Amino acid sequence: MRVLRWHGQKDIRVEEVPEPQVGPGQVKVKVKWCGICGTDIHEYEAGPLLVKVTKPHPLPGSKMAPVIMGHELSGDVTEVGEGVTNINVGDRVVVRPTIPCYNCYYCKRSQYVQCTSLGTIGYIWDGGFAEYMVAPSDTIYKIPDSLSYEVASFVEPLACAVHAVRRAKLFPGATVAVIGTGPIGLLTIEAARTMGAGKVFALETLPARYQVAQKLGVEAVINPLEVDAGKEMAKLTDGLRADFVFECAGPPAAMLSALKVSGRGGTIVEVGQMVEPCQFPFGTLWMHEKTIITSQGYTDEFPAAIAFLADGRVSVAPLITAKIGLDDVIKQGFEALTGEERYNHIKILVSPEL
Ligand SMILES: [Zn+2]
Ligand SMILES: [Zn+2]
Numbered sequence: 001m002r003v004l005r006w007h008g009q010k011d012i013r014v015e016e017v018p019e020p021q022v023g024p025g026q027v028k029v030k031v032k033w034c035g036i037c038g039t040d041i042h043e044y045e046a047g048p049l050l051v052k053v054t055k056p057h058p059l060p061g062s063k064m065a066p067v068i069m070g071h072e073l074s075g076d077v078t079e080v081g082e083g084v085t086n087i088n089v090g091d092r093v094v095v096r097p098t099i100p101c102y103n104c105y106y107c108k109r110s111q112y113v114q115c116t117s118l119g120t121i122g123y124i125w126d127g128g129f130a131e132y133m134v135a136p137s138d139t140i141y142k143i144p145d146s147l148s149y150e151v152a153s154f155v156e157p158l159a160c161a162v163h164a165v166r167r168a169k170l171f172p173g174a175t176v177a178v179i180g181t182g183p184i185g186l187l188t189i190e191a192a193r194t195m196g197a198g199k200v201f202a203l204e205t206l207p208a209r210y211q212v213a214q215k216l217g218v219e220a221v222i223n224p225l226e227v228d229a230g231k232e233m234a235k236l237t238d239g240l241r242a243d244f245v246f247e248c249a250g251p252p253a254a255m256l257s258a259l260k261v262s263g264r265g266g267t268i269v270e271v272g273q274m275v276e277p278c279q280f281p282f283g284t285l286w287m288h289e290k291t292i293i294t295s296q297g298y299t300d301e302f303p304a305a306i307a308f309l310a311d312g313r314v315s316v317a318p319l320i321t322a323k324i325g326l327d328d329v330i331k332q333g334f335e336a337l338t339g340e341e342r343y344n345h346i347k348i349l350v351s352p353e354l
Contacts, residue, residue: 002352004129004329005066009047012069012334014327020126020134023061027087027137028079029095032149034128035072036333036348037157038182042273043069043123044334050123059099059119063126070350071097071121073128074143074152084137092147094155095128096139096302097121113297129329131352141302147310150323153349154187154316158305161187164271164295165195168244172196177233177242177261179203180249180272181213181221183319183347188246188271189216190314201242203229203257208343215318222261224253230260237263246271252278264288271295321345325354 001019006012022028043049052064077091087093099119100107106114121127121135143152161184170176176197178189181204189200202213202221210221222232233241241263247254250272258268259281268290285292308314322345324332329350337345 001131002326003068003126003131004070004326006043006047006051006069007066010044012044012330013066014329017068019132022079022081022134024082025084025137026081026134027077027084027093027140028132028134029073029075029093029140030078030132031073031075031128031130031352033074033153033349033351034070035153035157036329036337036350037072038184040069040122041334041337045338050120052124057119057124058117059101059124062119062124067123068126068128068130068133069122070128070130071095071123072153072156073133074149074155075128077140078132080137087137087140087142092143092145092149092152093140094143094152094302094306095121095133095135096141096159097127097156098297099125099136099139110299112299129326129350131326141306143306144310147306150320150349151309151316152306154309154319154347155302155305157183158187158191158309158314159298159301160184160271160295161191162195162301162304162308163298164188164246164269165191166301167293167295168246168267168269170195170197170244173198174243175199175201175237175240175263177201177203177245177258179245179247179254179257181209182248184271185246185248186212186216186319186346187314187316188248189213189218191308192244192246194308194313197244199237201233201236201261203261206343212318212346224257228260229257233261242266244269248272250274252276255280259284259290262290265290267291267293269293269295316347319346320349322348323354324348324350326350326352
């Protein structure tokens with residue numbers, strides 16, 4: 001079968017490999033759609049980050065490079081392994097890419113995202129940029145007929161957004177600001193609204209990206225490079241600013257914007273992956289009793305994400321900027337998302353059937 005494998009930094013290859021064999025407790029999925037994630041791009045440009053190249057990951061059945069990428073996938077079950085009773089051949093499904101050990105201190109407290117040997121499909125386990133993939137049955141979620149495979153490939157990134165809104169303990173009617181309108185920022189706008197937010201604002205420095213946020217019905221898009229984002233936010237909210245700010249961009253400057261646009265007693269949720277250290281005026285934080293929390297991945301938010309997409313409360317059509325075949329995944333996928341036109345794209349979906 002054809003697959004996309006990560007071999008090294010800036011070295012990914014579409015190639016032929018044997019179809020995977022389903023083991024006990026595993027399920028084989030014929031992939032319909034798989035989205036390219038920002039994390040895939042990091043692994044391509046700056047890896048190995050999650051991929052193992054010298055020492056194998058402790059998860060039994062895990063893979064070192066070369067490994068098949070892709071973790072935002074939907075498909076059909078074509079085979080189930082020995083002992084699998086909850087999933088049947090023909091089920092329409094999505095796959096949760098996180099594989100916890102279920103044995104460590106954190107897994108025993110149901111904090112699977114903190115599992116000390118958490119494995120992620122698409123990095124240490126063969127993933128969804130392939131005609132077929134196999135995964136442990138506990139990572140498989142059935143999807144309703146009302147949910148198309150294409151839309152279902154957004155369950156995984158939407159689960160991140162739902163997790164962030166849950167971590168924030170958002171209250172009904174709250175004013176929300178989302179910084180950064182890439183895929184996770186846009187899905188956070190929608191998740192926050194679905195989960196009870198009142199007015200939702202977006203902060204974005206790239207004019208190319210205003211339109212999609214506007215299509216999703218935000219009150220306003222504020223560009224912190226053009227205006228004082230804090231003052232602008234105050235003007236738009238009778239001086240109150242945002243009760244909750246979701247920082248989904250990543251650079252340290254975005255965290256300073258978060259501080260400015262959050263109101264007194266507000267909560268700032270760091271969703272973006274801030275790789276550089278950030279200098280932060282803690283005095284302001286203290287004075288206005290603001291709270292900073294972080295959100296990384298998800299635990300049990302797949303059912304919520306499936307429900308929100310199935311009945312259209314979260315709409316992803318404006319986020320899809322290209323649909324391509326597996327053979328074109330390098331040029332029209334990874335290179336498009338790292339080249340000059342990268343900010344014209346939000347989400348690129350890949351299908352082995354195109
Ligand atoms: Zn992802
Ligand atoms: Zn664990």
